[in-house]
Amino acid sequence: MAVALEFRKAMRRYPTGVTVVTTVLNGKLKGFTANAFASVSAEPPTILICVNRTARTHALISQAGRFCVNVLRLDQRPIAERFSKKDDADPFASLPYTFARTGAPVLDGVLSYFDCELAEEHSAATHTIFIGNVLACEAHDGAPLGYFDAGYRDFGCSTT
Numbered sequence: 001m002a003v004a005l006e007f008r009k010a011m012r013r014y015p016t017g018v019t020v021v022t023t024v025l026n027g028k029l030k031g032f033t034a035n036a037f038a039s040v041s042a043e044p045p046t047i048l049i050c051v052n053r054t055a056r057t058h059a060l061i062s063q064a065g066r067f068c069v070n071v072l073r074l075d076q077r078p079i080a081e082r083f084s085k086k087d088d089a090d091p092f093a094s095l096p097y098t099f100a101r102t103g104a105p106v107l108d109g110v111l112s113y114f115d116c117e118l119a120e121e122h123s124a125a126t127h128t129i130f131i132g133n134v135l136a137c138e139a140h141d142g143a144p145l146g147y148f149d150a151g152y153r154d155f156g157c158s159t160t
C-alpha cells in the first residue's frame with residue numbers, strides 16, 4: 001500500500017477547481033471549502049462530494065439532507081480562504097448570497113452552482129461520500145479558481 005506521504009504528493013499533481021459547499025439547518029447557514037467534488041451522472045444529474053467526518057459541516061449536511069456546491073471564480077480566492085478556516089468567525093458575514101431551491105446559500109458571483117438533495121451517504125476511510133441529486137444548477141462565464149500542488153492557481157483559462 002502507498003504511504004500517506006507518497007499519496008499526498010501524487011494527489012498534489014492532480015489539478016482541481018475550488019468550491020464552497022453550503023447547507024442550511026434550522027435557519028443556520030454553514031459552508032466549507034472543498035475540492036473533492038465530481039460528477040457522477042448527467043441523467044439523472046448526480047454529483048458527489050467527500051467530506052471529512054471531523055468537519056463541522058459534516059453532521060449538518062447529513063441532518064439537513066441538502067447542500068449546494070458553489071464553484072468559485074478566480075477572484076474568489078479570499079472566499080475559499082475564509083471558508084477553510086476552523087475558527088468561529090461567520091464566513092457568511094457581509095458576503096452577498098441568495099438562496100437556492102433547497103434553501104442552501106448560493107454565493108454571488110460564482111462560476112456555477114449545483115443545488116442538491118442528499119441521495120446517499122457512504123462511509124469511506126476518514127470521509128463520507130455524499131451523493132446529491134441535482135435539483136437546480138446554473139453556469140456563468142468567467143475564469144475558475146484553480147488548486148494545484150497545495151496552492152491556489154490561475155489556470156489561465158476562461159469561458160469568455
Ligand SMILES: Cc1cc2nc3c(=O)[nH]c(=O)nc-3n(C[C@H](O)[C@H](O)[C@H](O)COP(=O)(O)O)c2cc1C
Pocket residue numbers: 018031032033034035036037050051052054055056057058083084085086147
Ligand atoms: C483547497 C481546499 C480544498 C479542501 N477540500 C476539502 C474536501 O473536499 N473535503 C473536506 O472534508 N475538507 C476539505 N478541505 C478542508 C476544509 O475546508 C476545512 O477543514 C474546513 O475548516 C472545514 O470546515 P468546518 O469544520 O467548519 O466544516 C479543503 C480545504 C482547502 C483549502
